[in-house]
Amino acid sequence: xxxxxxxxxxxxxxxxxxxxxxxxxxxxxxxxxxxxxxxxxxxxxxxxxxxxxxxxxxxxxxxxxxxxxxxxxxxxxxxxxxxxxxxxxxxxxxxxxxxxxxxxxxxxxxxxxxxx
Amino acid sequence: xxxxxxxxxxxxxxxxxxxxxxxxxxxxxxxxxxxxxxxxxxxxxxxxxxxxxxxxxxxxxxxxxxxxxxxxxxxxxxxxxxxxxxxxxxxxxxxxxxxxxxxxxxxxxxxxxx
Numbered sequence: 001x002x003x004x005x006x007x008x009x010x011x012x013x014x015x016x017x018x019x020x021x022x023x024x025x026x027x028x029x030x031x032x033x034x035x036x037x038x039x040x041x042x043x044x045x046x047x048x049x050x051x052x053x054x055x056x057x058x059x060x061x062x063x064x065x066x067x068x069x070x071x072x073x074x075x076x077x078x079x080x081x082x083x084x085x086x087x088x089x090x091x092x093x094x095x096x097x098x099x100x101x102x103x104x105x106x107x108x109x110x111x112x113x114x115x116x
Numbered sequence: 117x118x119x120x121x122x123x124x125x126x127x128x129x130x131x132x133x134x135x136x137x138x139x140x141x142x143x144x145x146x147x148x149x150x151x152x153x154x155x156x157x158x159x160x161x162x163x164x165x166x167x168x169x170x171x172x173x174x175x176x177x178x179x180x181x182x183x184x185x186x187x188x189x190x191x192x193x194x195x196x197x198x199x200x201x202x203x204x205x206x207x208x209x210x211x212x213x214x215x216x217x218x219x220x221x222x223x224x225x226x227x228x229x230x
Contacts, residue, residue: 004159031216042206042222050216090159094216103148103210105218107159 003027004108006091012116013078013085021076021111023091032074033092033105036060043090049074078113086115118143120209122221129197130229137192137224139207148210149190151181154223155203163205166190177201202228 004025013019025032031050035043045058049068063082068074074093078085091108119142129135141147148167152160164175171183181192190207207221 006159033218043220048216088157092160094218103216104150104162104165105208105210106162107152109159110157112157 004091004093004106006089006108006111008111009109010112010114012114014116016080018077018079019113021078021089021091021113023074023076023108025072025074025091025093025108027093027095027106028071029093029106030071030096031094032068033094034058034064034066034074034076035090035092037088037090037110046076046089085113088112118147118209118211118219120207120219120221122205122207122224124224125222126225126227128227128229131199132196135192135194135197135201135226137205137207137226139190139192139221141188141190141207141209141219143188143209143211146185149181149183150208150210150218151175151179151190151192152206152208153177153203154206160206163192197226197228199228199230202226 007022033048034046037043044060046064047066049055052071055066055068065077089111092105094103094105121140150165151163153163154160163179164173166173166183174180179194183190204223204225206223209219211217
């Protein structure tokens with residue numbers, strides 16, 4: 001089935017470590033996104049990528065890094081510079097504008113990151 | 117700047133009662149409009165979307181939403197709520213000409229009383 005797969009579902013990080021969250025999609029979507037969600041809050045955009053080998057900072061990019069070497073993959077690294085990384089992370093993707101389905105954004109199931 | 121406002125943080129309704137969740141947006145043109153639902157610890161599932169045409173759109177799980185241009189609103193409705201509808205609901209806007217930019221409201225958490 002087509003969809004967006006995030007892994008791992010739960011991840012624990014020690015202080016000072018970098019961790020990488022995986023996001024893979026087989027929907028053939030061009031654009032991919034990473035959002036952060038804190039309890040009781042909405043979604044905040046970390047990074048997005050509209051095409052391979054290109055990405056832009058979102059509203060809260062500090063302490064995070066991404067890469068987009070393949071169309072189907074958009075991993076997020078949470079670096080030690082991110083002071084408060086404990087949160088729920090959502091990966092998403094959307095097809096190009098102008099397609100008959102419009103530019104709807106679709107989400108993965110999310111990954112929980114906890115600093116221990 | 118574009119923005120999406122969901123004025124109700126929490127709403128509690130009785131099972132079987134009707135529901136309306138409010139969403140207002142700020143945008144210079146007609147945007148693309150969406151409602152998503154999120155169960156605890158899960159991703160967001162698309163309920164319905166509006167791109168153009170009929171301003172009353174039907175979605176999954178018996179939900180509908182109405183786009184009112186004059187009020188910059190896109191309220192979500194359901195005539196009879198079920199206990200399984202308890203979740204958090206997010207309104208979102210997709211903003212042409214940058215079709216790949218989306219803006220989300222802060223969410224409304226729905227509780228359903230038996």
